[in-house]
Amino acid sequence: MKNLDKRPIKLRIKYCGGCNPVINRKQLVEEVLDCLKVSTPVELTQKHADIALVVCGCPTACVDLAKIRNHAEYLILVAGNYINHYQVPSDQMEKVICQLINEREEVKLNC
Amino acid sequence: MTLKKPQEYIDDLRAMSGDIDVYMFGEKVENYVDNPIIRPSINAMAMTYKLAQEPEYEDLMTEVSTLTGERVNRFTYLHQSQEDLIKKVKMLRLLGQKTGCCFQRCVGMDAVNALYNTTFEMDAKHNTDYHERFKKWLIDIQNQDLTVDGCMTDARGDRSKSPGQQPDPDAYLHVVEKREDGIVVRGCKLHQTGMINSHEILVMPNNSLKPGEEEWAVCFAIPLNTPGMIYVYGRQSCDTRKLEGGDIDIGNKYFGGQEVMTIFEDVFVPWDRVFMCGETDFTTMIVERFAGYHRQSYGGCKVGVGDNLIGCAKALADYQGVAKASGVKDKIVEMCHLNETLYACGIACSAEGRKTAAGNYLIDILLANICKQNVTRFPYEIARLGQDIAGGYFVTMPSEKDFNIPVVGELVKKYSSTSTEVPVEKRQRMLRLMENLTLGCAAVGYLTESMHGAGSPQAQRIMITRLIDLEHRKELAEKLCGVKENNDVDWE
Numbered sequence: 001m002k003n004l005d006k007r008p009i010k011l012r013i014k015y016c017g018g019c020n021p022v023i024n025r026k027q028l029v030e031e032v033l034d035c036l037k038v039s040t041p042v043e044l045t046q047k048h049a050d051i052a053l054v055v056c057g058c059p060t061a062c063v064d065l066a067k068i069r070n071h072a073e074y075l076i077l078v079a080g081n082y083i084n085h086y087q088v089p090s091d092q093m094e095k096v097i098c099q100l101i102n103e104r105e106e107v108k109l110n111c
Numbered sequence: 112m113t114l115k116k117p118q119e120y121i122d123d124l125r126a127m128s129g130d131i132d133v134y135m136f137g138e139k140v141e142n143y144v145d146n147p148i149i150r151p152s153i154n155a156m157a158m159t160y161k162l163a164q165e166p167e168y169e170d171l172m173t174e175v176s177t178l179t180g181e182r183v184n185r186f187t188y189l190h191q192s193q194e195d196l197i198k199k200v201k202m203l204r205l206l207g208q209k210t211g212c213c214f215q216r217c218v219g220m221d222a223v224n225a226l227y228n229t230t231f232e233m234d235a236k237h238n239t240d241y242h243e244r245f246k247k248w249l250i251d252i253q254n255q256d257l258t259v260d261g262c263m264t265d266a267r268g269d270r271s272k273s274p275g276q277q278p279d280p281d282a283y284l285h286v287v288e289k290r291e292d293g294i295v296v297r298g299c300k301l302h303q304t305g306m307i308n309s310h311e312i313l314v315m316p317n318n319s320l321k322p323g324e325e326e327w328a329v330c331f332a333i334p335l336n337t338p339g340m341i342y343v344y345g346r347q348s349c350d351t352r353k354l355e356g357g358d359i360d361i362g363n364k365y366f367g368g369q370e371v372m373t374i375f376e377d378v379f380v381p382w383d384r385v386f387m388c389g390e391t392d393f394t395t396m397i398v399e400r401f402a403g404y405h406r407q408s409y410g411g412c413k414v415g416v417g418d419n420l421i422g423c424a425k426a427l428a429d430y431q432g433v434a435k436a437s438g439v440k441d442k443i444v445e446m447c448h449l450n451e452t453l454y455a456c457g458i459a460c461s462a463e464g465r466k467t468a469a470g471n472y473l474i475d476i477l478l479a480n481i482c483k484q485n486v487t488r489f490p491y492e493i494a495r496l497g498q499d500i501a502g503g504y505f506v507t508m509p510s511e512k513d514f515n516i517p518v519v520g521e522l523v524k525k526y527s528s529t530s531t532e533v534p535v536e537k538r539q540r541m542l543r544l545m546e547n548l549t550l551g552c553a554a555v556g557y558l559t560e561s562m563h564g565a566g567s568p569q570a571q572r573i574m575i576t577r578l579i580d581l582e583h584r585k586e587l588a589e590k591l592c593g594v595k596e597n598n599d600v601d602w603e
């Protein structure tokens with residue numbers, strides 16, 4: 001884990017509108033927060049964040065990322081079963097997201 | 112030179128044609144560029160070059176390449192946004208309108224976009240360098256404005272058996288030898304649209320493969336004139352009309368499609384042109400993405416051809432004096448409704464497209480499958496309505512030569528006329544166009560290709576079953592009728 005910074009990670013969670021989800025967005029976020037409890041202190045915020053976790057129900061990911069990108073150092077985009085444009089098996093979604101949050105120095109993203 | 116002129120494209124084919132083994136009607140074709148059966152398909156492809164030259168079509172036909180910074184033909188371009196995906200559909204509709212047939216260049220564009228993002232993800236997992244090889248090849252394609260034929264469908268042998276179980280391993284194209292400098296492949300790709308009027312062939316596997324089937328998991332590109340390639344030109348309904356010398360009975364005076372049996376008889380491919388070799392775990396991705404892009408394409412090209420068919424029905428209604436009848440008007444409205452529904456599907460799967468890890472955009476796969484599923488049906492209904500309005504004369508009318516023979520010709524004209532204001536030849540041409548679109552050469556593309564091209568109807572239904580979340584829908588219903596607790600309603 002590259003989480004050298006001791007202060008809690010400021011995490012902004014942004015959902016899509018949820019018209020036709022192929023994943024359970026709320027449950028996924030709960031699982032991610034649960035999983036982070038063990039490794040990483042987190043402070044949820046709606047303002048400027050270290051990481052923005054954008055949770056979209058389907059691959060279309062219609063959330064306007066431009067509005068979020070300027071208010072976060074890193075952006076993780078969940079779009080149905082894709083994370084940062086890579087397909088991830090359903091049972092590994094929360095693990096991969098936690099890993100990306102913990103290793104954020106390595107995930108300059110291409111969203 | 113980034114945007115080739117149509118004449119330069121035809122000159123390219125002429126220069127290549129001496130090195131290419133093409134067979135038709137049991138004979139080797141020496142000069143296929145000027146062959147009257149083949150030439151209409153070259154004309155249709157040439158239109159993709161011609162429109163790219165014209166300022167009034169430039170916005171749809173061209174775009175600035177992210178690979179080279181040059182303006183390139185959209186048929187060689189990597190879609191960079193949902194807007195690009197929409198423009199692709201509009202471009203295909205435009206070309207369908209201009210040619211009234213399958214203009215053939217889209218299969219390659221769809222294969223290029225699918226391979227661009229699949230090779231990227233394959234490299235990320237397997238540490239291979241397919242994506243860089245592919246990019247290098249694609250830059251050449253863009254710089255020279257080349258036409259690429261996308262090849263997926265194998266001969267397939269016994270449909271109940273997978274490639275590894277076939278009694279003849281060549282039923283699916285496969286690698287027969289790996290060398291230090293490249294691979295040798297053998298097999299046959301059937302039904303290849305726009306083959307001998309392309310510059311390059313881009314080959315992909317036909318279906319999802321399992322470990323143990325590595326030799327069939329192969330993607331590569333070769334120029335058309337590669338040694339070992341044999342091309343056998345497919346027949347189309349009414350094809351020999353083109354040899355009769357007239358210009359009425361062929362229906363479409365200028366354009367047509369082309370499908371070719373493409374045989375790879377121990378063909379060598381150097382490594383820098385190999386983009387998958389053994390990665391069975393990425394065969395599903397390439398098949399789904401190529402098919403997805405191509406299922407989107409039909410929401411444009413078939414609609415453009417449909418516009419011609421609607422125009423043909425309207426003209427015949429006018430010429431034959433039934434245009435004011437409410438039943439006829441209503442049938443034309445129904446034709447338009449069906450045609451625009453297909454267009455709506457093409458636009459929808461584009462508007463809902465998404466960025467891939469490689470950066471280019473992919474359509475919404477579910478909606479692209481819905482689009483193609485409708486394409487397997489609606490053109491048949493549009494054609495049925497068109498034939499209904501046309502009456503039966505388009506299948507019983509004498510040959511154009513009979514209209515010009517002494518004495519009898521005058522009688523043929525007399526009994527073919529509808530109104531004194533409509534010259535007989537006008538009606539004759541329009542009836543032949545109806546025949547061409549719904550039973551003749553163009554019906555290959557407008558009807559049977561709508562059924563089977565980019566996968567038979569069942570292939571889309573399998574995808575729809577996989578992609579629709581039925582449990583989610585069941586839960587919605589259960590919450591509404593009280594079978595399940597509904598936490599959304601939390602107010603007094």
Ligand SMILES: Cc1cc2nc3c(=O)[nH]c(=O)nc-3n(C[C@H](O)[C@H](O)[C@H](O)COP(=O)(O)OP(=O)(O)OC[C@H]3O[C@@H](n4cnc5c(N)ncnc54)[C@H](O)[C@@H]3O)c2cc1C
Nearest residue numbers: 218262263264270302303304559560563564565566567569
């Ligand atoms: C005009 C035209 C142009 C084309 N252009 C191209 C092109 O440019 N490039 C390209 O790669 N391909 C092209 N195709 C090929 C097209 O994708 C195939 O025709 C299509 O995938 C169907 O394959 P098939 O013709 O072998 O039919 P089959 O696969 O034999 O299908 C016939 C029927 O059998 C059913 N069936 C098949 N297998 C099974 C099974 N295992 N279990 C149950 N049912 C089964 C099908 O659902 C269908 O109803 C073109 C086809 C046409 C008609």
Ligand code: SF4
Nearest residue numbers: 213214215217408412
């Ligand atoms: S069927 Fe349509 S999408 Fe396919 S090659 Fe022909 S015109 Fe293009």
